[in-house]
Amino acid sequence: MKLISLIHPLGDFDELAALCTAEDVLLLRQDAVYLCLRPDIKWPVRQCFALDIDVQSRNITVPDSVQLINAAQWVELVVQAEVNLLWPS
Amino acid sequence: MANILLLQRHSPFTSSHGREALDLALALAAVEHNVSILFSGDAIYQLLPTATHADFKLKAYPRSFALFELYDIEQVYVCQSSLQQRGISVDQLSLAVTALAPAAQAALIAEQHQVISS
Numbered sequence: 331m332k333l334i335s336l337i338h339p340l341g342d343f344d345e346l347a348a349l350c351t352a353e354d355v356l357l358l359r360q361d362a363v364y365l366c367l368r369p370d371i372k373w374p375v376r377q378c379f380a381l382d383i384d385v386q387s388r389n390i391t392v393p394d395s396v397q398l399i400n401a402a403q404w405v406e407l408v409v410q411a412e413v414n415l416l417w418p419s
Numbered sequence: 420m421a422n423i424l425l426l427q428r429h430s431p432f433t434s435s436h437g438r439e440a441l442d443l444a445l446a447l448a449a450v451e452h453n454v455s456i457l458f459s460g461d462a463i464y465q466l467l468p469t470a471t472h473a474d475f476k477l478k479a480y481p482r483s484f485a486l487f488e489l490y491d492i493e494q495v496y497v498c499q500s501s502l503q504q505r506g507i508s509v510d511q512l513s514l515a516v517t518a519l520a521p522a523a524q525a526a527l528i529a530e531q532h533q534v535i536s537s
Contacts (some may be wrong), residue, residue, distance in 0.1 A: 339430075339461065340504060361430045364464055368506040387432055389469050 331355065333411035334375075336362035341418055347374035349417065357407065358396065359384055366392045379407070421532040422453045427462035428536065431481055437465045438480045440537040448490035455494035455531075456487075457524065458516070463501050466512040484514050498524065 331353050337360040356373055358365055358380040365371055366380065373395060382398045392398060408414055425444050429436035448454045458466055469479035487495060499518040509518055528534055
């Protein structure tokens with residue numbers, strides 16, 4: 331499983347989809363949590379997470395397709411993942 | 420009195436640019452300059468409603484945009500294409516602003532004595 335972290339709110343999502351397989355997971359952090367405001371985005375993975383403190387600080391409501399996690403759960407995800415990627419690098 | 424445009428391009432939480440630009444805008448307006456502000460790129464996110472969260476002590480400074488009226492800063496603009504790229508409409512913003520197409524932004528810049536990017 332790859333953990334792909336996003337920290338920017340814009341990017342080429344076709345390029346991202348090409349990187350992903352179904353078992354990979356996405357983590358939205360920092361300004362990438364603003365992507366939750368974009369109803370047009372279809373996440374190219376089975377699970378998409380967002381870091382709770384980044385979401386709460388920006389006063390954003392996440393859609394059902396995104397699951398909030400805290401810092402401890404983020405660490406667990408990093409440990410579980412075979413590969414950790416920051417996208418775009 | 421000079422026409423001064425503050426061009427904001429940074430999101431509210433990843434740097435201090437937005438906070439510093441706000442302080443600058445209020446200071447310039449306090450000494451009678453004719454201040455306008457254009458939010459472009461990720462600075463659009465500064466205009467979304469914010470919250471103060473108990474777990475960290477960062478002040479939600481965009482609430483201070485309510486001071487613009489008190490300081491007679493009436494010309495507050497947003498870049499139309501930046502809004503569209505981010506899937507945000509003017510109605511979602513916490514402040515009454517005017518969305519400008521690129522040509523209107525160019526005209527606004529042409530009216531200024533100084534343009535300050537932040």
